[in-house]
Amino acid sequence: MLHTKNIRFHYDTKNAFIIPDVNLARGENLLVLGHSGSGKTTFLNILGGLLEPHGGDLRLGNTELYKLKGAELDKFRGKNIGMIFQKPHILAPLTVKENLQLANYLSGAKPYDMDEILSDLNILDKKNSKISQLSEGEAQRVSIARALVNHPKLILADEPTASLDDANAERVIQLLKKQAEKLNSILIVVTHDQRVKNHFTNQMTVGKQ
Numbered sequence: 431m432l433h434t435k436n437i438r439f440h441y442d443t444k445n446a447f448i449i450p451d452v453n454l455a456r457g458e459n460l461l462v463l464g465h466s467g468s469g470k471t472t473f474l475n476i477l478g479g480l481l482e483p484h485g486g487d488l489r490l491g492n493t494e495l496y497k498l499k500g501a502e503l504d505k506f507r508g509k510n511i512g513m514i515f516q517k518p519h520i521l522a523p524l525t526v527k528e529n530l531q532l533a534n535y536l537s538g539a540k541p542y543d544m545d546e547i548l549s550d551l552n553i554l555d556k557k558n559s560k561i562s563q564l565s566e567g568e569a570q571r572v573s574i575a576r577a578l579v580n581h582p583k584l585i586l587a588d589e590p591t592a593s594l595d596d597a598n599a600e601r602v603i604q605l606l607k608k609q610a611e612k613l614n615s616i617l618i619v620v621t622h623d624q625r626v627k628n629h630f631t632n633q634m635t636v637g638k639q
């Protein structure tokens with residue numbers, strides 16, 4: 431369902447990234463490893479439709495991602511790709527519910543049951559709380575819920591455990607895997623956190639040329 435071929439990208443001509451091809455079916459997971467500065471976030475942004483590569487093909491389902499432009503690409507991304515960033519990308523003055531409703535509205539996807547996701551992530555009781563009233567861990571779970579609210583085909587998580595202690599790192603990885611399994615989505619996690627390594631059998635490394 432996700433196929434990339436010969437993706438090429440560089441910020442400047444001296445530093446090109448080595449990006450192996452990715453071929454994943456629904457429900458499969460992948461861990462992307464690499465040293466700091468090796469291009470992991472760059473790769474994730476390419477997969478997420480945020481950074482157009484200089485060459486190569488990227489297909490999600492039947493869609494060639496970078497044949498889409500502007501609003502069309504934004505809509506497709508919103509419906510089909512859920513991104514979890516290192517720092518939560520959620521709106522602090524809004525409530526949990528409003529953040530999820532907004533993500534759903536902007537994508538034009540049909541509304542799914544948000545209570546189920548919030549309950550799975552153990553934050554249903556925070557549904558009407560403002561983000562500014564949540565703990566960091568709760569806010570991070572809201573950003574996961576927001577990424578999943580449209581039942582995306584592809585879930586991308588950038589260093590989701592970077593700032594977490596061992597117990598919470600374990601919990602977040604289990605949550606992501608469980609949710610991806612439930613939605614039958616592809617899950618790609620980018621990390622240099624060695625604790626995450628044992629949770630994924632399918633791994634690849636990116637680096638600079």
Ligand SMILES: Nc1ncnc2c1ncn2[C@@H]1O[C@H](COP(=O)(O)OP(=O)(O)OP(=O)(O)O)[C@@H](O)[C@H]1O
Pocket residue numbers: 441464465466467468469470471472473622
């Ligand atoms: N917008 C940009 N313009 C120019 N260079 C950039 C830009 N963004 C990132 N880089 C450089 O590209 C390289 C890869 O950055 P990237 O953030 O993808 O690495 P990373 O593997 O995710 O690193 P980390 O593990 O430290 O988060 C780095 O050397 C970085 O300085």
